[in-house]
Amino acid sequence: MGENITFFVLMLDAMLRVSTPLILASFAGMFAERSGIVDIGLEGKMLGAAFAAASVALVTDSAWLGLLAGISVSVGLAMIHAFACVTHNGNQVVSGMALNILVAGLGPVLALAWFNQGSQTPMIADIARFKPIHLPFADKLRDVPVVGEVYSELISGHNIIVYLALGMVPLAAWFIYRTRFGLRLRAVGENPEAVDTAGISVTGMRYRAMIVCGILCGVAGTYLAIAMNTLFIRDMTAGMGYLALAALIFGKWKPLPTLLACFLFAFAQALEARLQGVDIPGIGIIPVQAIQALPYILTVLLLAGFVGKAIPPKASGVPYVKEK
């Protein structure tokens, strides 16, 4: 029994670690899509931020400057996307994809030019990383059954970005549903004509949404590069941006369901790591490939059976052109 609880707590612990960049990225996508901009460039923004964060942290030995650099680059990329899609009414999917390809190539090339270590950055020093934070009493409470275990293993011992990401979720929900900004944001994604009639700038709203999107993606990329890892490697996001989009769709563009979708995907990944090669009584060893397909199978199953209809914001993907 006690062992099972430990196993479960450690699984949840892994889930929190893995879900952090997913949560940040899918909420970034939520802000973009709720304002009517489809953003498949989440992956590229994260990768760009990861590269910037690793490079700056390496040179300055400061994790916070790394975070700042990650956010700046990501917001910069978001502004290019906004400039193409909002100001010039470009195709949002094409622009997002273009940014992904641009960053996938540019990061390794710059890494090669600056650090001469192939398509990656050298490893950064320990002081330039976001280290796990041990909450007070974590060690003393470790031996208390269940509660102590949950506190010391699950709640304590993460780096600050994990806590920031979890704290951001209720804040984002409050922003979207309880503030004037949120109301306008939702309106501009559903019915931009009405917003325009009310005398609010559609362009301005969408630009602001993209800034928020950029900031969140920047934090996610920074987390990958200098909190979970100690360097930037080519394609290190490994499709996480797309998985975040899937979580967003799966969560019907709503904060709480999206959070749960991120948790679900991350839990599947944590499960995958722990089930590989394990002999389950009565079933035997599950092949690696089947376990690795687990998150995708789950997604397809749930999308087909339980989610019902996923209805995107009505104006999502449609450039707003004022009537002449």
Place this chain on the structure above:
Amino acid sequence: MKKLFTGALTALALAVTGALATGPASADDFSPAIVFDMGGKFDKSFNEAAYNGAERFKSESGVTYREFEVTNPSQREQAMRNMARRGATVIIAMGFAQAAAVETVAKEFPDIKFTLIDMVVDLPNVQSVIFKEHEGSFLVGMAAALASKTGKVGFIGGMDIPLIRKFALGYVEGAKYVNADIEVYQNMTGTTPSAWNDPTKGGELARSQFDRGADVVYAAAGGTGVGVYQAAKDAGKLAIGVDSNQNYMHPGTMLTSMVKRVDVAVYEAFMTAKNGTWQGGFKILGLAEDGVGFALDKYNRDLVSADMEMKIEAARKDIISGKVEVTDYMAQ
């Protein structure tokens, strides 16, 4: 003006024909080339070992070499054919995944020498170099079992291919040789080439093994290993490197490295090709040939006790003499 333009054009055309004419190399000018695989030449592991071997050849012979880093599977054949067309006399292809490309291009250019590392292609102008990774992995498996206090050790592979299973099997046998009851956790990072380059996942897999009680973990996963070693350092556990000597990466938590002398193989392929003693066929390098081994240097000296070293050394001799046999996964 027009005349000038025509003149320039003619000159250009001549230059191009000239370049083409001298393209295929004559027998006496020697031009080596190497094609790295997906991990990239600074993966701190397999490809980097090859890079070091090539650099050693360059500094000793003064001959520069051409190189190409494959970033996309479709580039392999193209890169090799380009090298061949531009007059390379010997081309080294790194990694099992290049076998198909070597086979195609080697048939097209029967006069050019190809050296393929880690895989076998049976053609007269191809030299296939393979290693007995299971023997080296056996030794580091012993080291892991001897260093483990929990009686649980881990293995993390890159892409799930027979070659990596070969590492895993040797490692398990080595660990069991020391402690028959030892538990060995095994994880593969993925089933696509991106599994060589995913340190985030590597770190997560390592943490999952630590959570289950493992205190030594061996990664045979290219660039993914970087995340594994970092996770070991963060958790205060031990890690074992692969291919290159990776002990220097985290002194104090890198127990040892299973070195595969890819650098020697690359160096010798270039050197023998230069001296004219290069031969096609198979080259199998194991413990006896010093093709694989376990690394002991100033970075891990304190982690390997005299007793451990003695036991591993004894096993090494037994494997060479044939007293201990290590199963080769790929020969099964």
